[in-house]
Amino acid sequence: MMKKIGSKLVSWIDERFDLTPIRKLLKYKKVPDHKHSMWYYMGGITLFLFLVQLLTGILLLLYYRPGEDSAYESVRFIVTKVKFGWLIRNVHSWSSNLLIFFAFVHMFSVFFTRAYKKPREMTWITGFILLVLSLGFGFSGYLLPWNELAFFATKVGTDIVGVLPIIGEDLKVILRGGEDVTGATLSRFFGIHVAILPAIFTVFLFFHLLFIQRQGMHEPEHFKKLPEDKKKYIPFFPDFALKDALFWLIVFNILIFLALFDPWELGLKADPFVPAPAGIKPEWYFMFMFQTLKYLPAHIFIFEGELVGILFFGICGFIWLLIPFIKMKKQNLSDKIMPIVGIIVVAYIIIMTIVGYLSS
């Protein structure tokens, strides 16, 4: 009965919108099967967590009230009075962290399998922009509960922007909505978090997914070199899709476990006239940059230490974005150097993050 209604509905749509491309995609799309196939699931899981963020974010919007006198109180209301409010908030907080974690894993897996190379340069660029936007989501969302930790993290984060030459001060004022971090900053961050970033993110996500569908899954070098009869593929639908769904389910369970057993603290309400508490630290994904800033002296030559730090990370990020276009004279040399560069970057991030947590 249901099957009959389903097929009738599909043929009704088919008559009007011609579903041949979708049917072809489901029937003929295939995914290479090799020892590194597990990395193909990292993008999908990031997308899944983004959908979780979207849903829980919309739910939180129903009760959240931005404002110096209402933000903290509304979050406290959500977690203490609203039925399952604590669960929705914890899932939103944990899912944001998992999303950024998997986005990083996805990016580095693409880097180490060299999947960013021609013709997938634009997939890399849109992907990197999506990661930066995700960090923007994390940074702007962190302030919204208007608690002490978030207040100082935002003070530091926006003050760093101020050290940029020429535009820094103006940019800081625009971000903060004034000279200091106040209720005006909260309003702006709320707007950025729920309207501006989602709008930009959706555009880049659309193109990122479009490029992947148009070009198909990347085949690593060792797989390409295999004779045709040795190359194994699995159909995208239903085999790969089902494996993907299973991984989504596993991560969803981990997410719920974390939300239940390690709830996200609300902390104390922000007070601009209270000293920064000891042990203050940013979200873990900013820790390596935060720790680097701690080590920089007040002045490096004629420049202020943090200016050197922010320029260093800015330039590194820009080079990382342009990696698909970096050509070396000898392909062999590039194949040898790139993995070493990747290992140095990963090691730097991991070591600085651990040092950051140990020293605080």
Added chain:
Amino acid sequence: MKLDRRKFLNMLLGFGGIGGIVSVFYPIFSFLIPPKTPEPTVNSVKAGMSKDFPSNSSKIIKFGRKPVILIKTEDNQYKAFSATCTHLDCIVQYKTDTKQIWCACHNGTYDLSGRNVSGPPPRPLDVYDVKIIKEEIVITNVG
């Protein structure tokens, strides 16, 4: 150079287009810059009675919209500095054990003259004047 009708119209259209873009983005950009709100000029604030303020302790005082840290040293001297760290804007605190001013955000320290002595702060803290008038602590802006 001969300017035919097509080129002329294209140029006109180009300038019109640029004008159109500017007329859209200029108001948007201007809207993003918050207007300056008048701030009451504060030259001095009262910070409570001196007898209620124990030695080797501190408190943060609202000096208009700015936080100021008031410290009573072990030898009962009063010191006041801007409580905003010169590094990245965090609020500093007085460490009673080391007798230093400390910023928890990036581990910057200042001595009891407000001088940056270790960590990343690039400048000393701004100094405020403290007077005791009829046992009441009064903090005033220097200069």
